[in-house]
Amino acid sequence: MKCPFCCADDTSVIDSRVSEDGQKIRRRRRCQACDKRFTTYETVELRLPxxxxxxxxxxxxxxxxxxxxxxxxxxxxxxxxxxxxxxxxxxxxxxxxxxxxxxxxxxxxxx
Ligand SMILES: [Zn+2]
Structure with missing residues (x-):
């Protein structure tokens, strides 16, 4: 995933944890280029009828x-x-x- 600050391609996950209700995964990422940190959330994408x-x-x-x-x-x-x-x-x-x-x-x- 690209860094939202400097757009570098090289970011790494430094921590992953499942939310309390078990519906999301929160990942802390760090940009290798500018060293800034950001969080992403992973959720299930459901295609509803x-x-x-x-x-x-x-x-x-x-x-x-x-x-x-x-x-x-x-x-x-x-x-x-x-x-x-x-x-x-x-x-x-x-x-x-x-x-x-x-x-x-x-x-x-x-x-
Ligand atoms: Zn960056």
Whole structure:
């Protein structure tokens, strides 16, 4: 990886550790040319399925849109945010494990 300060190609990893939740790897790097240090994070890149809308058009899956939908549906109802987050997590998990999930107005499929 290039040094963000001097753009030299020669940087080395001086420390790697897994984040507390196990979802990220944090690496401390040092530039061999200018000796500056920087941190990079490594995470899993997940390709989420596309959303097939009611009219047949497709859109990228967007967690925020799902959240907006939930908020709209639950407007002025006493549902804790943590429940909504958990529900969205379950939907995302279902996507990733089965490749599809059906809802009343949208059908989600993996492509
Ligand atoms: Zn450098």
């Amino acid at each position: 596309q959303v097939v809308k009611h009219d047949g058009s497709r859109a990228e899956f967007d967690r925020n849109k799902l959240l907006t939908g939930f908020k709209r549906a639950l407007h002025k109802r006493p549902v804790p945010t943590s429940y909504v987050d958990a529900a969205i997590d379950r939907i995302v998990q279902k996507f990733l494990s089965t490749g599809s999930a059906k809802f009343r107005h949208v059908v989600l499929v993996k492509v």
